[in-house]
Amino acid sequence: MNKTLDLQDMRKKIGGMVDNRVRIITAGLGLNELRAILRGDPPTEKPNPRYRVHTTSFLFHIRPRYYEKGATIFANTFRLGFFTAFFFFVELFTGLILMIYYTPSPDQAYNSILNLLSNVPFGKMLRDIHRLGAEAMVIFTFLHMLRTYLTGSYKKERSFTWFTGVFLLGITLFLSFSGYLLPWDQLAYWAVTIGTSMAEAAPLFGQQANLILRGAPDIGAGGLLRFYLMHVVLLPLAAILVISIHYYKVSREHGISLPPRYEEGDLSPEKKKEVKQRLDFIPDLFTHEMFLTALGLFLLIAGTVFFGYAAPLEHIANPQVTPLDTEAPWYFWWLQGMLKLGDKTLMGIIIPTVIVLLLFAIPYIDRNPFRSLYKRPIAVGVGIFAVITLIVLSYMGLPHYGIQTPAATRIIQDLAPEEGVGPLRAIPFEQLQTGVYEVGAEVPRDLCPNLDYGCPALTSVFKEFSERVTYAATNDKLPDYKRLPNARAVMVIEDWQQDLKKVTLRITWDDPATGEAKVYEKQYFLHRERERG
């Protein structure tokens, strides 16, 4: 009856069972193999068990088995493509959570953002990350394309990959832009009104295109729903499809291109061998991706928490009030700059279309077989020229370039911008001493000598107001729209309600052209508990 316990045999049996289980979970990696991976040892079995997962798992079959060692050096890719994809996944993840709190209707949209910010723990952080990720994705998409262009990586077997990449650039821009409207604030409403009005300039079908985008002649419930559905369904699906093609080409077909100096340079056989060495997905590439992901998440969170990046939110959209300085999102400043140069149809539709077609066609236009910078002077020249043009056009797209805002409007708008805080609204409530402060020849040192804590913020705002009005009044050499001859200006502060003051800024002057007396006046109500930036 009593059988001796054969411990060794039992251990072997249990070990075998565990090993078997582990192999099932890891798609073929036994315990010894896992240990070897973590130690950085070569594979313990043949055929290499680390490749098996690529055939048995769906998610791993689109991942590369290996990249060539020479292609993975940091200065070759700067990991730009990885981070573009990383941000896309960040957007998917945060976007899905944000969808829970969002209602795509003009009555509710803005309220859902307010609710997210005031009533959902980590709601603000999610929104900030979503926005930061979107901007980063645009930047990295562009840099990734620039890198690919400069290393000539779009040539030969990679030309179709480039083609899908241009698609992805467009999808990224439209994803970002379609998300712009959703908060339904002034920024959103007017940026998108301007954006979609460009579609109107398209020849032949402009009106229809505009109507299809907006759902009605003006953006309203229909337009918001359309942009929402584009943002959360159409464009993400398109992005997933095209990213899959784009990535599959890289990971399973042609791999990452080697640096041109390795591919075209004179390498010693040993160096060539080292460059061509395989860097397996498991463990090297996988670990590296995990590391980059941890780094990316850290930077995103630090960006919002530590460096204070915050998604903007202006007043609720008001179709009746056009903001003074309307501004496209920064990645469309170049387009706004072009629009200042000429006709809407030519600059807004025809030239951008030609640019996009040229981008698509680059691999087919550029027949130069070399990839090294030194062997393709024309292509590099064109690239540098394009980047400089983009920067210059973007600068010209800024709201203050080439737009002649009358001096009085400009001065008051700079002190108390329609959106955001600005110097006037930043004045602490206690310093808003009621009174009538007239701009005179002398700028006062202190507006409220009777207060023991003084009012430095109020004084400095009034000083700026005085100085700018006096400058515009006394400088005859300025262009007419910047002049305020015979200017008189006043700042009035009144008690209005409990914890509420009314500030009136008024400038009167004689129009330089006609001599007619003119007045510009703005009133601001400032509450004690308002945000002071």
Next chain:
Amino acid sequence: MSRVNIEITLGVILVLLTAGLIINYGLREEERMRQFAQHQQAQAIEVGAELYDSNCSGCHGKQGEGIPGLCPPLNDRYFFDARIKEVGWSGSLEDYIVATVSSGRLVSTRPEQYAGQGKPAMPAWGDAYGGPLRIDQIRDIATFVMNWEATAPDRGQAPVLAGPPVGTDITIELPEGDAAKGETLATTQGCVGCHVSTNTGPAWAAGAGAPGIGERAATRFTQPDYTGNATTPEQYLLESIVQPNVFVVQGYPENLMPGNYGQTMTAQDAADLIAYMLSIK
């Protein structure tokens, strides 16, 4: 250490740092949300003040003081303490304000006290009822009005007069009038609500071929259709103020103008007001 090991170590450190940042942020979430709600409330009051100033202050007064006989004051103890009980409103006062502003008032609920500016007594302001304002704007206005609650004075008693009221006898001798004081009185007594800001009553200013009230008063009592007892322009104006129904200008209904000004003004007030009106040519 191999590169893999280094990356695993650094990655774990980064994940821990990230977690630390998130936890630190999370500890301050309650405070941040509370503060955001406070800023939001302040912004609603600011926006409401602006909207009130441009849309409501014409009738209800720049400071919510209302116009006697026409529009009820909103900056008033009674409004905050008893109004919703009086009308039997089951919700909060803020909801009551939103509802009233949105849909307006076809007829006044207190016609003998506050008749309103005609029919409807108060127009509908909500865009759902054909008005110009969106619901969020109306909510901001309500938030602004509610901010008067803490400071609203009790306007229950009649204002204290500086002397005996002028009464309704139009033949009495009035003291010397001061047109500048009269201009102030026109606002505090609420005349401007109907005669200047709106066309509820005959406009004082000159316009549409007719001269100003000062000139009209000089000739009106001599015209054949005149039914009152005045024999001078001053008497005609005093009669219009203290006995508004003796003669009503054609095109305006009777009983539109409150009949109690004889009790709310001193002789000096009446003289100042008349001097001001006569100066509007």
